[in-house]
Amino acid sequence: MAAAVEESAPKRLKQDTCGGAGGDDGDGETNGGPAILSPVSGFKTERVLRDSARDKTVFVHGKMDEQEAVIILEKTPIRQDTLEEMLKTSTVKLEMKNDIYSTYQLQAPPHLNEIKTTVICPATEKHVKKYLHQETFLIEESGDDYSAITLPYISSQSFSVQWVYNILEKKAEADRIVFEDPDPNVGFVLLPDFKWNQKQLDDLYLIAIVHRRGIKSLRDLTSDDLPLLRNIQKKGLEAVQKHYSIPPSKLRVYLHYQPSYYHLHVHITSLDYEAPGCGVERAHLLSDVIQNLQADSRYYRSRTITFPLRADDALLLKFREAGKL
Known part of the structure; x- marks a missing residue:
């Protein structure tokens, strides 16, 4: 967006689909680094600013600890180096089968089903406008x-x-x-x-x-x-x-x-x-x-x-x- 400015460096957080810090191995470490208390667990949604089914991304405006905040949720790409593991360890549910064609709902393990999460808090009006459609x-x-x-x-x-x-x-x-x-x-x-x-x-x-x-x-x-x-x-x-x-x-x-x-x-x-x-x-x-x-x-x-x-x-x-x- 032209003339829009990141007024503070956004916080980066890698999350799993259960809402906590993703991939905890049980020893205080995640697959991507030290385990942290999820800053988005107390996020209160006010409105969806923009979403994209094509890009698998949603921009949400709300509040965290009574401060204005914007959260960006983005489904991470499927990686070739984990593809075999994903196919072997995921659970599947049949949706439709017709002759040689079939579709399924596939639920990958949490560490292979990450959602990249960017947190901007406190967010200004400029940030909210930046991500609003x-x-x-x-x-x-x-x-x-x-x-x-x-x-x-x-x-x-x-x-x-x-x-x-x-x-x-x-x-x-x-x-x-x-x-x-x-x-x-x-x-x-x-x-x-x-x-x-x-x-x-x-x-x-x-x-x-x-x-x-x-x-x-x-x-x-x-x-x-x-x-x-x-x-x-x-x-x-x-x-x-x-x-x-x-x-x-x-x-x-x-x-x-x-x-x-x-x-x-x-x-x-x-x-x-x-x-x-x-x-x-x-x-x-x-x-x-x-x-x-x-x-x-x-x-x-x-x-x-x-x-x-x-x-x-x-x-x-x-x-x-x-x-x-």
């Missing part, structure tokens, strides 16, 4: 529109990126960093996006967050930033190949505009994964960005950029008021 509109923003409409709007809002600084300063998620170039000008950290459970490579999703502060988005980039972008392209892809054995030809590397938070970052996903926001109306391939800046230093300062805005986005109202929609 809304009508979407395409905006054509010229360079002048950015200066006159978008930039003043960004400057007037309290879009906190403290959670990003926490990562860069190793105050949070330091153990999740896959690779880091500490150079203050061209360096970055590479870590898994919270959408990826890191158990299979088909939906690999990594984020490269630059160390340098002050670059809000694609619009701020000039040819002076080419060393930074080339460094991410080179060292980021080398790190992915080293850690995950995936060659650059199997990766999609891009920037969002508008970004979901205003600190420059680059998305690296598996080419086999149709990640949210990877469509042409929002994603800009890093290789294209580099070539455009080589040809024109101020390419992204002046060109018209098309991007989607949802009906509840305050920036959309600014474009309406300016007669641009």
